[in-house]
Amino acid sequence: MHATSTKQNLILSLLKLGSQRGLEAISLSTLAKENNISKAAIFHHFASREAMIEELFDYCNTLAYQQMATISLTGKPSEVLRRAMDHWHDLYANAPMRHFYRIIQTEALTHQAAKAIQTTLDEMLRGQSGILLESLSESSRLIIEDLDLAVLTFSSVVQQFLRRVLLDETEDVEWEEERFIQSFCALYQGT
Template identity: 90%
Template sequence: MHTTSTKQNLILSLLKLGSEQGLQAISLSTLAKENKISKAALYHHFASREAMIEELFSYCNTLAYQQMATISLSGSPAEVLSRAMDHWHDLYANAPMRYFYRIIQTEALTHPAAKAIQTTLDEMLQGQSRILLESLSESSRLVIEDIDLAVLTFSSVVQQFLRRILLDETEDLEWEEERFIQNFCTLYQSR
């Protein structure tokens, strides 16, 4: 049976609390109290508050890479893009990654490490979008003359949908996503 270490529990607590209140609002005392340890015991696991935040980012970055599953490229363009959207939803809607993405979104303006992670995550989404769209174009399921524009358009809209999930602004989201995918496929359908 696998047990979670105290250090990992501290990171997960910081992750949850930070996503709810912002990292800067979480005091070391609050974190210690949440984990039923002394404030001094925190320093047994982390040299400083900044080291703890860096460890949080590193831990979650590793989780993010582990969860980037392969998206099946079989089926119609709408099926492929819908599967991709479902995959990204799962990453953004479920703990602990939901907490991580919320922190990255709120901290990116003031914390250089969060900004770098946000950039990397955006690039990963663009990269996955490129693979999907190139595959659909190469197999003649979609006719995409300007792949760069199609990737930029698709990934930018997907990023906006995912940010709405983090903000709990999900009213009509499923309908809007389906409509976007249908319109995108219609725009690039084989002639």
Template identity: 85%
Template sequence: MHTTQTKQNLILSLLKLGSEQGLEAISLAALAKENNISKAAIFHHFANREAMIEELFAYCNTLAYQQMATISLAGKSSEVLRRAVEHWHELYATDPMRYFYRIIQSEALTHQAAKAIQKTLDEMLQGQSGVLLESLSESGRLVIEDLDLAILNFSCVVQQFLRRVLLDDQEDLEWEEERFIQSFCALYKGL
């Protein structure tokens, strides 16, 4: 197998296993077995365990940036916000990114790189929310006097919905999201 392909397979295996068991619980022997290579072969690709985890975070961070698509701003405010939430759901629910987001959530308290990535992802969501809400406000589809407060409110609630997606706690989630979007638009007199 090609060296680059083996390295990517190791990262993807670590991603999947780490999301299921936690990164610290994954033994190098289990990772080697999953990839049909020797434990020593892992060190051909990574200097040590920490370098492998750093490479995992870098790989997934790149994937996350590549998957940030433009959300259409056409239509009513509720349609735009619904599309945005559906877009973010897709990012959080599709493998391998689902594994990545699960690892970030579980490792953020103990691993500095995971904490930094979680902060960046939260800021990206807040930034995208800001662009959406500012556009809806400027076009008159929402009447927002305190844009910063509206952005914080919207992005924080959406972050909680996305965390529920990662935890597979999706009972009534679609209904709650729809209710939130309708209430948010009503609060800001959305069209």
């Protein structure tokens, strides 16, 4: 059992340090020092540096799926969309998922697995947005003639807000999100 917790601690350390400095900037010596073990002990748990990074991505993917919650679809459209936004904010703002999302954003250009995860996360956000907007449209709380366009618009703007959260550019974000939600609902409101 001790070996599993050491392995998990190594992954969590890599996650935290990697989100602060980038994965490439984290040496095995730094990781060993952070965990009070020898550099050689790391290879007891991982066959290679790349294997450790792959396990980091697998670990975080599992966490991401576990974090998915059901967003209540009751209430006014603006309430539903605000709850969704709050849910996504929680995922992007709190450790350990915040560290994971930051790594994915920074590593997606150079690491194939990170790019694949980023694509999956973007698709999940689009899918969740689609379910929300389709439900609001089917219940006539919003009148959406082109659902694909509405989902693309909504999810793209939400992704930009979430990236700003990851970059700690949060000044005025809540106000801008609220304004976006109100404008989006006004655009598709029934007569």
